[in-house]
Amino acid sequence: MERIVIEGTPKTPTISFDMASGQLEIRGRSIPENSIEFYKPLVEHLEKYAQKPQSNTNVNIQLEYFNTSSSKCILDVFKKLEAIHKGGSAIVINWFYEQDDEDMLEAGEDYQAIINVPFKMVEVAE
Amino acid sequence: MLSFKGDITSELLTSILQIMESKLDTMQEEPKIKKKVYNVLVECLQNLYHHMDEIPRSLNGSSSGIDGENIRSAIFMIGKLDNQYNIITGNYILTQNVEGLKRRLDEINKLTKEELKDYYKAVLNNGEMSDKGGGGLGMIDIARKTGQKLNYHFMPVDEVYSFFSLNIKIAQ
Numbered sequence: 001m002e003r004i005v006i007e008g009t010p011k012t013p014t015i016s017f018d019m020a021s022g023q024l025e026i027r028g029r030s031i032p033e034n035s036i037e038f039y040k041p042l043v044e045h046l047e048k049y050a051q052k053p054q055s056n057t058n059v060n061i062q063l064e065y066f067n068t069s070s071s072k073c074i075l076d077v078f079k080k081l082e083a084i085h086k087g088g089s090a091i092v093i094n095w096f097y098e099q100d101d102e103d104m105l106e107a108g109e110d111y112q113a114i115i116n117v118p119f120k121m122v123e124v125a126e
Numbered sequence: 127m128l129s130f131k132g133d134i135t136s137e138l139l140t141s142i143l144q145i146m147e148s149k150l151d152t153m154q155e156e157p158k159i160k161k162k163v164y165n166v167l168v169e170c171l172q173n174l175y176h177h178m179d180e181i182p183r184s185l186n187g188s189s190s191g192i193d194g195e196n197i198r199s200a201i202f203m204i205g206k207l208d209n210q211y212n213i214i215t216g217n218y219i220l221t222q223n224v225e226g227l228k229r230r231l232d233e234i235n236k237l238t239k240e241e242l243k244d245y246y247k248a249v250l251n252n253g254e255m256s257d258k259g260g261g262g263l264g265m266i267d268i269a270r271k272t273g274q275k276l277n278y279h280f281m282p283v284d285e286v287y288s289f290f291s292l293n294i295k296i297a298q
Contacts, residue, residue, distance in 0.1 A: 010140065031143075031168050033136055033175055065161065067168050068263035075250055100158045103165065103271055110243070114251050126157050 004045055012038055013063060017045055022054030022089070026077075027062045030070040039073035046080040053089035057081070062096035062124075063104070071107075078115045085117045096122045129203040134174045142171060146204065153206075156298075163211050163296055166271055167204065169264045170215050170294065174200045178217035181287055185218070211296040221288045224280050234265055235275045242270045272296050 008014035013028035032038050059081060066074065078093070085091040093115075095108035105121060112119040127149055130142065146167060150160045180196040200217040219227065237245055246266045254262075269276055277293040 010144070033139070033172060065165055065168065067172060068267045069172065071250060071263060098157065101161060103162065110247050110250065114247060
């Protein structure tokens with residue numbers, strides 16, 4: 001099982017996905033003009049992972065900013081995770097938001113309402 | 127604080143965002159407000175980037191350049207007045223698209239905070255995606271984050287083009 005790491009830029013987050021340990025992390029800001037192109041490799045790796053997932057998959061999402069162009073792609077990532085969860089891998093999505101960042105907390109709750117995977121809202125200090 | 131007129135490219139967008147981020151830092155703005163302003167700014171600029179229509183050069187009042195060649199031009203301004211941030215954008219659109227856009231904006235303006243949240247989730251989850259990935263969430267997001275009605279204006283320019291302006295306020 002491989003591991004992918006995409007280094008962050010001022011407009012895109014750092015993504016690391018270790019398929020051997022079932023650990024996925026998206027961290028930073030996600031404001032590219034073309035999000036589909038950016039998220040494509042991750043979505044493809046999730047499809048591959050879905051064929052033989054670990055018994056536990058841990059997901060950490062720690063975004064500072066994300067644009068609406070990214071929001072549909074993030075939903076796509078979560079839908080892949082939902083399918084993996086349904087297939088028997090226990091998944092938890094940890095959604096990090098900075099203290100007082102109500103918009104980011106609400107964004108996490110929006111996904112929580114749509115996606116059938118346990119979410120954990122984690123407040124972090126500014 | 128900053129104003130601009132011309133074509134909105136991906137590189138320009140990156141520069142404006144970097145400048146604005148450091149300005150907001152210098153002003154020691156509350157993190158909560160800083161994030162809101164930055165987020166709304168991203169949506170406004172990317173709206174311009176994705177949606178502004180090309181216009182004939184003559185329409186822009188520019189005599190230089192090649193006749194008959196089309197150009198992309200938009201205006202953008204951000205300022206702070208009485209503890210309130212103002213973002214103004216303006217771009218040309220085809221008059222035939224005015225009705226559709228106006229209807230969408232009025233639709234958004236009719237909704238309460240809770241309805242906006244539900245509408246956002248519905249559009250997010252409708253499975254439709256434009257080739258750019260936005261899928262019509264930008265204006266809903268701006269209305270949601272600012273908590274105010276979208277203040278817009280359409281001005282006819284000639285028989286083909288209109289000028290669309292949007293005035294967004296972000297209160298402290």
